[in-house]
Amino acid sequence: MSPQIPEAAELVIIGAGPAGMAAAIEARAAGTEVLLLDETSAAGGQIWRAVGTAPEARKTLLGKEYAAGAALVSEFAACGAQHVSGVSVWGVMPDENGRLRIGVRHNCAARLIEARAVILATGAQERPLPVPGWTLPGVMGAGAAQIALKSGGLLPEGRCVLAGVGPLLYLLADQFLRAGIIPAALVETPSPHRRTALTHLPGFLRAPTFRKGAGLMARVRRKVPVIAGAEALEVRGDSKAKALRYKRGGAWQEIEADLVLLHAGVVPSLHLSVAAGVPTRWNDVLRCFEPETDELGATAIAGLYIAGDGAGIGGAERALPSGRRAAQAALEHLGHNIDPARRDAARKDWHKADLGRAFIDRWFAPPPALLAPRGDTLACRCEEVTAGAIREAARLGAPGPNQLKTYLRCGMGPCQGRMCAASITEIMAEETGRTPAELGHLRFRTPVRPLSLGELAQLPAGENARRAVLGDAELPDTPLPLPPRAR
């Protein structure tokens, strides 16, 4: 039985990953009432998915850094924050009184929660890699395969190939090796920023990630054929993946595969912040939009803060102090005085965790050509809009991604543009010669998660809604029926 959700809270935190948990612990230490909402069934986020319930043997297999998450999950559970799991948040809406209303779906009913401050800690999503054949069963994100391993102990069966760019490809390959699975290949597409990455090498050499990363890559390279310098990728198959093809030195080669795991880094989850009205900026190295925040995570909207990867990719290590800093800013907004020593400690931890980031960002940046597909490749998976159709509409003079949505329906399916928004901007940029910063991205609007009319109808009717339907007549005394299949 899920606990009831209160109608109001001083501070609401959305997301139970490292940033959200760290923010909750910080705010509870100051005695503030905290409500934390999370979509999954247990705290941990994707990085520490299921760490609270994972058997020891699986924790060993996944590595020390995964197992370390259990301590924070316990600390969070004991901090006194109210944690409601299995809640989908579909909007954060500033109201005219300077408060924030949070739209949620819980037990098949929509509800509104009022908060004086909100911290979005919704993290990142894996960057979609729209290569030909990427919609076939048997193709998924490397991050998805890792979630399957963390949350369900699932391991690849048959021939598995990892492809793309990013440290996760090596981390996952290493975890597979520990589980006795040898990937058939790891095909790397090179970052265009490797030369400038080297200017940031000194910082990386001092970072704890350096030794860990170097050891990891060496272990993987000993056991897994690593094919570097692939210029293009495609997946072949009819009703499921059969092979990964890659182009190298101008020639195509093919590797048989039952499971193709694609990866090109992660990007901030933007839907909630953008729908709330937070402006975004373009990051030209990571090729993604990020919400505009100050260094503590404060946004243009009073009382709304963003912590962790959702504010800009920095990884779990940096998400922890980022959560603490956002909580301190939110506490100040709520009228608390922050101990300068505590503020300083969080800032120092943030900078320590940021060491090496500039190098990693550039060394593992995605090659732009891979992000702007052509021809029959589907850019929008939901509505099945091809890259070619988007290119043609861009050439016809569509001024931006939102007009393309009107022309072609791209971004109008159930994922609400999560899988195609980036590709649409990339394709338009290539086709028109304008920069992604100029073009912008699809507009994300509330509700940012699907909500059925039956669920929406469970919202208590406000005065305006009542007047719109009933005029001056009295509200009849019959409660709305629950959806017939509500569980």
Place this chain on the structure above:
Amino acid sequence: MFRRDPIPPGEAIEILLDGAPFTARRGDTVANALLAGGITRFRDSVVSGAPRAPYCLMGTCFECLVTIDGTPNRQACLVTVEAGMRIERQSGAPSMLPESKA
């Protein structure tokens, strides 16, 4: 595509997939249960009818949409299995008209 690791899994529970008995493990998400049980096609796309399966497993891609206990378009990766749960795979776009009784 997937198999379970050798670590002892949770208790076996029975669910129904397209009306036939299907074994899941307590604590599984619906998506993990189906993947571990060898299901490669989760649905047929609503536009062309092409087979689809989960891409992200974190609530982002909506490729894992299935009908759960009569409610269509539930994200299989976000729902935990329960004994007796009825899962149906969706094929193509739903009809907007009520099903005829003919």
